[in-house]
Each structure stands twice: as C-alpha cells, then as structure tokens.
Amino acid sequence: MSIADKIKSGDILTMSRLIRDIDDGMPEAEITLQKLFKHSGDSKILGITGLPGAGKSTLTSLLISYYRKQNKRVGVVAVDPTSPFSGGAILGDRIRMQEHNADSDVFIKSVATRGSFGGLSKSVVDIVRIMEAAGKDIIIIETVGVGQDEIDVVRLAGQVLVVTAPGLGDDIQAIKAGILEIADIFVVNKCDLVGAEKAASELKDAAEDNITGDLKPIVMTDSIHIKGIDELTESIDIGFDKFNNDNIKNEYLDRRYRYEIEYKVRDKLTETIRESFENDPVFKDILKAVRDKKMDPYTAVTKIMKNVKLT
C-alpha cells in the first residue's frame, strides 16, 4: 500500500510519521500531500482561539466528547509557542484532553509554532489536509493563546470560537479588535467565576456583525463543571449547517485555498530570496551597490523582483 493509501485507510502510525516529516520540512512529503489533495476539503474545521488561560484546551476536550458521542471521528491540532531562546517547546495542550488518549478515533497532534506568526505553525494547513484525507469528520485547531496578533486560523477554519474568561487581566480590552471581528461565536468560559457577566456584556458591541447587524452568539460555559456545553455545540452546529448553502461554502473554500496558496507562495518566495542573497552573484552585486551608496534600496527592490527566479 502506498503512503497515501495507508493514510486514506486511517493508519495512525503512517499519519503521524507523515505529519512529522511535514513539520520537519522533508521535501518528499509534498508528493504524498499532492496525492491526498482530492480526498480533502469535506471535513468540518473548527478554530479555537483566545487569551492564554481562558481554558481553550479543556473546552476542546469537551467538544471532542460531544462529537464522539455522535460517533464522529475527530482530529485535533494543538499549537503551542516555540521558545525564542532555545527553539524548544513544551506542548501541553493535550494534557487537558487526556481522557481521549485511549480512543483510537481521536487523533491529537501537538505542534510548535517554530517561528511562525499568526498563532499557527507553517505545517497546520498540511496537517489538516492529512486528517481530512484520513476521514476525520471534524478537525479542531487550537491556536496558541493570542490576544494581540492577527491570526491565521480564521482563513483556514469554517468557524472560529473566540474564548475568553473572567480574571485574565484586562479581559476584553486585552483582545484586539481584529480578533474580535473574526469570531463566529464568543465563549465566556469559567462562567462560575466573578466577572463573567461583565465579560459577556463587554462582548456585546463586538458581537454585532458590521454588515448584517446580526448578533453573533455569546455562550457562557464552565468547562470544569461542564455547563453551557449544549448551548455551545448547538451554536456550532447551526454555524456549520450554513455550509449547506453552496454560495457560503464556496466563499469559505475560496478564502481557505487563497490563504493556503498565498501562504505557500510567500513562504517559497522568502526562501528563494534568502538563498539568492547567499548564492546568486547578481544579488550580491545589488547588495554591494547599496552598501557603496551607488544604488538606493528602492531601486534594489525593483531589480530583485525582476531577477527572482521563480521555479
């Protein structure tokens, strides 16, 4: 059986090894990904983001339980930050999903950002593709705890939950407007704590859709004492039901693939330019000219754009 066939059959060992190869940037992995492409695109993809300490992982675990009760196969990609000092990382999200460790229909993958911004790692798009090809019905992407960055998960996921909780410092003020805008559903977790109502009311402004004026759902949950989960899953189900409308689905797929292609092009371009500065005499000459003040950097950019060898 080829690697692609093994993955389509849901072989866990093959999946995890291919994901590892992708994460490590092994070039041969791309060939398998090409073969898997036409088997992907049908899973429901749910993004979960929000401030550190809001309880994203615990919430993810409860959502896994919900989908497992319906006998759905679940994939999870949990992203943690890479330490800028050592290049290492502690990947701790799955600790809070441990009750699913013995379930062979739940595949959890922990990845580190490895220098990427936007709350995800470079490999997440491809990991999602593999999980889709392996027949996961729902794929949950948990971003690193963010409040400030632009986040990529919105472009990849069909729906995005933005999770907050009372007592995380400045609460809602800590979340940038950009992140509030991308939410499909707001979750105020740890709602048994003091300040939950206040956090929910502060979200009201952000919850109003700029275009339609509709109010996005704000759900109060308590993932320790398991409250509010039914309401949350109902909102998520309603959200995914909208994809039955072809226009909405196509709009989402356009966004998703455009993001993926743009991301990959940008990534390749960055790499090509970096290599060219090291190896290409033309690039070296340009650099020298700028250093000697014979050329300004603006002219240099135009020249480089003309000389980049797009392969």
Place this chain on the structure above:
Amino acid sequence: MKRKKRILVGKVGLDGHDRGAKILARAFRDAGFEVVYSGLHQTPEMIANMAIQEAVDGVGLSLLSGAHNHLFPEVARLIKEKGADNIVIFGGGTIPDKDVAFLKESGISEIFLPGTSLDIIINWADNNL
C-alpha cells in the same frame, strides 16, 4: 535538513510525583527539544498512543511509586506492538540498582538513577534519539 527532536515525558500509573517530570520537560525544552508532557495518571496504553500520535523520537518515563517493573515494560511492549519500534524508551525515578538489568531486557534503553544530573540525561538523549 535537520530534524527537530521530539520527546514525550510520561507519567504512567497512579504516582503523583511530578516534580522530576516537569523539571525534565523544562530542561529538554531549554535544550531545544519539542516536549509533549503526558500529565499524571496515564495508563501504559495512553502513553503508547500519545507516543505514536505525536511521532516522538523518545519516551522518558518517570516513576516514584515502585511499580516500574510492571509499568515500564508494559509501555515498551505496547509501543512495539503498535509498530513504532523506532521510539527509544528511557526511565528514571526511585528505581533501585538491582532492577536496572531487568528493565533493560524489557525494552527500556536506559535507566537514570536518583541524583542524575540533567546534563547527563540530555546528552544521552541527544546522542541516542
């Protein structure tokens, strides 16, 4: 292309002593490893599943309850049974000298006794994973 080393620091069994495991996890992170930490009270089956899903190079088990002679070999057996015999397993905790030979025969590559410095463990992992 150089691969990033990935490791699972695992707590198997009912033992709740996680001081050593957490110190080790941080030390591996600070040495540039990607570390998955299992959390407490995992069964051997759970540890094996995690090791495979995460495609780690090695599994470091920490145990202070005296149950190592049962639990360590069980983790090794399950990982092998699931086809990932490339994963290197090592362990530490309150393990007396006399149990080391048995554990090594049971699929555990190395046992670190109490008082071993972090440097020794990390160097070993660097060379053997």
Place this chain on the structure above:
Amino acid sequence: MGDCNCRKGANPCKPEEQKAPPKDKHPPRCYTTVSDQKIEQIYTPTDIGSFNYDEKLGAPGEYPFTRGVHNTMYRGRVWTKRMFAGFGSAKDTNQRYHFLLNQGQTGLSVAFDFPTLMGYDSDSPMSKGEVGKCGVAISSLADMEMLFDGIPLDKVTTSMTINPPAAILLAMYIVTAEKQGIDRNKIGGTIQNDMLKEFIAQKTFMCPPKESVRLIVDTIEFCTKEVPKWNTISISGYHIREAGSTAIQELAFTLRDGMEYVEKAIERGLDVDDFAPRLSFFFNAHMDFFEEIAKYRAARRIWAKTMKERFGAKNPRSWMLRFHTQTAGCSLTAQQPYNNVVRTAYQGMSAVLGGTQSLHTNSLDEVLALPTEEAVTIALRTQQIIEEETGVINTIDPLAGSYFIEALTDKMEAEAMKYIETIDKMGGMVAAIERGYPQKEIADAAYHYQKQVEKNEKIVVGVNKYIQDGKLPIDLLEIDPEIEIKRNENLKKLRNTRNNSKLNETMAGLKKAAEGSENMMPHIINAVREYATLQEICDVMRGAWGVYRDPGYF
C-alpha cells in the same frame, strides 16, 4: 561570571556582593538559604527594629504563640514520635506496628498504597503493579480489622495519611473500633484529609476542588459532633515543599489552605470555636536549619492572628497552630545513603527547636524503597537521641531573642502574607488552584533550584561535591509481588459473602447524599459496615461529582 543566579524574588543577591570569579567549576558561595533567600553576614538590633516582646512573641502558651503552644512545652509533654509505616498487606503492616509499639513509639501512622490513596480497590485494572508497593493496601473494612488486630484503638492514636477517600478510611476506623467495643467518642487520631494541597502539590486527586472541599467540611461537621477527639484535617505543607516549593511558599500556601477550610466550615454554619481547636498542621523539615525554625515560629504567629482577627475566634485553643513534622524526603540522596542519617538528624533538631508536636524522621533508605526495620530503628533512635542526649528540650524556644531568628521570623511572616493577600484577591485558594497559580509558582521554584544544583550554586554532598565512586550496599525492603493475586482472591470472596442486598440499600442512601447536600459521613459508615469496598464508595462520588484530571500546569 561572578554572579550567583539567585532567585529574582523578594531579596536577590546583588552582583557586587559576590566574590571573585571561580577558579574551578564551583561558582562563588552564595549566602542564601536552600530556598534562595538572602541572608546577611551579621544581624544586629537594627534588624529587629522596635521589638515588642508581648506583641511579637508572648509567653509560651500565650497569644500569638510564637514561642510554642504550651506553657511548659517539652517539659510537660515531649513530642510524639510517630513513624509513618505501611507496606504490603494489612497483615504485614500489623506486624510492623506491633514491632514499633514495642520499640517505644507512641503513635501509629498509616501509609497507604497508591490504589488506596486514589480510591481504587486492589483488583482494579488501574491498580496493576502498584498494590502494597508504597504502603498498605486497604480495600474494605476486612482489611482495616486486620490492620489493627490486637491493637486497642482507645490506647493508641493513629494518623492516617489519606486524602480523597479520607472520609471512608475514617469510617472504617470508627467501625473497627465499634467492633472492638470502643465508642467513637473515645478514639483519637488524624486523617490528613487535605485536598487543596493535593491539587497544588501531591496530585492524589479524585473529584474537582469544590466537591472535594465539601466532603472535607462534611467530615469536620460530623467529627465535631460525634468523634470529638479526632483531628479532622492535617493541613499539610509537607508535600508542597517536596514538590519543590520554597520555605515561604510552603508556609503561605499551607496557611491559606487552612483559611479556606475555615471559611467553608463557617459557611456551613459551624461555630469557628467548635471546630478550629481540632485543626492541625503538617510541615516539612528541610535542610536549612534556621529558615525552618523561623518558618514554624512564623506559622504559629500568622495562624493565631488570622484566627483571632480574620475569623473572630474567641477560644485560645482555636488560635493555636499545632503541627506534625516530617523530615524532607526530597533532601535524601541515593549516593552515599548513610549521609541521610546526618541530614535527618539536623532536620529533626530544627523541628524540635521550632516546637513541633510530633515528628517523623525519615529512614536512610527511603530514597530507594520503603524502609527496612533496621533503617526505621536508626531513624527512631535519632529522635530519641535529640530528646535524651542533646539537652535541647531543657528550655522552651531557646533561640528566641536571637537577632537573626527574630528577623528571619518577621521576614517569613511578611513574605507569606504577601502570597496570602494575592490569593485572597484571586477569590481564595480554590480559585487560585483553578487558574494554576500555586502550581506554577512551585514548578518555577523547583526548576530554579535544580538549575542551581546543576551549576553547583547549591551543593548536595555526595551528588555534586565530594562525589565518591562505588556504591555503599544497603539492603532494601522487597514487596512480595504475589500480594496482588492473593488480594484479588480475597476481594472476590468478600464480594460473594457479604450481605449484598443490605449493602445496596446503604449504597442508595450514599448516592442520594452525594447528589444532594446531606452530610456524607453517616452514609459512608453504613456502607463500610456492610463491607462496601473503597472503590465502590469512591465510584459513587466520581459519578455524582465528576473526575478531576491533572491540568499539568507549568
């Protein structure tokens, strides 16, 4: 490279205070405690300011009890020598108890195996490989009856180190006494029953924090009325310290745990003076001699002030912090194990100078296995030498008035109060635990200390200095692996021979109480009497209250 990497905490060393760069691999000596608290070269009257004796110390046995809780201290009553013991089957441990009582020990202390601690029976799949390993395996009343066979429960006091299922073990003890013809108001002892420190440090947990605290308050309420000589909770810093905390963290988190229990019991409607006198504490005796003594003294002072001022307790007995001490297991080394006897002796001495009410001294082999009889005897003799030969018991609180000790006591109090205020602001200890605050503080401190040891900034003799090749052979206690099989057979027999229809009735009552708000204790006692197993009772709680899993805070 002349800096020592002191904790960037309350009082870090300044680089200019460091000596010249090291010539060998040993960095300059850093004059800090084992918790990396900075110590001055000399202490003078200026370090204690306008010292008011009555306010800061008071006479022994008087508020704020800095000098001790009794006016005669060890002249009136020497500390209880209580050696923690338990291994294998109830029968093995029963024999060890008879041995210890014959050796002059004055109280029993039960160590349970991991399955018992976590609320699983010996025949549960979760128990495989762990039965009898770390302590004695108790799955039903039948085991408890065997454990105390031939030991009259009105003549000894028993301390049981048990947490999530503490109420069940207490119920078994009550029924065992009942069967010996002894009324529950005559028995004395302690259950650890301190779940907050489990979430914080030792990680032996079962149900979520809120529900766990409810069960504890049930036991407090029940014992206040029915088992008046029982210490319903031993609020423990020991495990917090073993998990790697600093001395100040141990002090602060333990006392804040105690405050949480008092708050909840008052919320239940109990009068603080009805239950507070039965609260007791359990601290670690670590390596740093003076820091530990200051810790115990500060603990008594903080508790007295808190009980009086914060909770309005009127009975002086409610203000007193009584405590048990165990020497630090985490300070023992597998290398050159006989050195552990010396470590333990100094630690035991600090506990005595700090005014402990009871003491467990660790055995030299405990870093590798459960102690042998010989090792336990040396540890017990260590305490007897402190008492009988060193003369430290002749006078009360002999270090009082030392500029250093008083300044350090003040500092420990002030730093601990900062932590306590932080936790108050978070909404109390349960809230702090749910956000991982104490857990993270301890993990940071543990990693910091380990790095200091790695860099030889902190010395552990035999480990990073004075290393010796070759190993000193010591005999280790072996636990019979057959015990698991034997116990499985016994449990099977028990389940077939007990009166199961009567049992089911009691279990239904138990379930109803768990789902409602009725006190659990009478129902647990009823179930235990019908030989319900530990796990059967725990499963009812897990079903009603949910299972708590390790959130793995870093």
